[in-house]
Amino acid sequence: MEKYTLKKAQEDYPGYIVYEKADGSFSGVPKGLIEKQKVSKPNVKKIIKLHLKRDALYALMEKTDDAEALKILAKRVTENELDLQDLWKFERNVDFHKFWEMPKCKCPRLDNIDAYPTGYYVKSGDCPIHGSEV
Ligand SMILES: [Zn+2]
Secondary structure, eight states: OOOOOHHHHHHHOTTEEEEEOTTSOEEEEEHHHHHHTTOOHHHHHHHHHHHHHHHHHHHHHHHOOOHHHHHHHHHHHHHHHHHHHHHTTOOOOGGGOOGGGSTTOOSOHHHHHHHTTSSOOOOOTTOTTTGGGO
16 A cells, blocks of 8 residues: 655645654644734744644653653643744633643543633642642
8 A cells, every 4th residue: 555645645635734743643734724823934833843742742641650740741731832822823821721631631621621711620639730739
């Protein structure tokens, strides 16, 4: 079978700037949003780098159960999110960060999806990342 290449993926998804992830799969940044927000080409590259960095941070979080390590990594994920908001020219606002999507987070997912983006989020005492913030 022919290898599915970045070039082919880009042809299949013309509405996106397609990029290859560390695991060899592909993802994309929507062109419509790039145009709407007037994001420059160098900043699109930075956005892709930040997505790859977040994948790497998530992978590290998957590999550890150490609460201190998870908290440090979670902090870097939050910084990554705020940097993305800057590059997209959105308001830099931590309430727009869906922290419950992080690996190992045990905060109530559905409650927080319901509350998004009000900032009135529920954190669980059982969560190794956010538990001590309760
Ligand atoms: Zn949590």
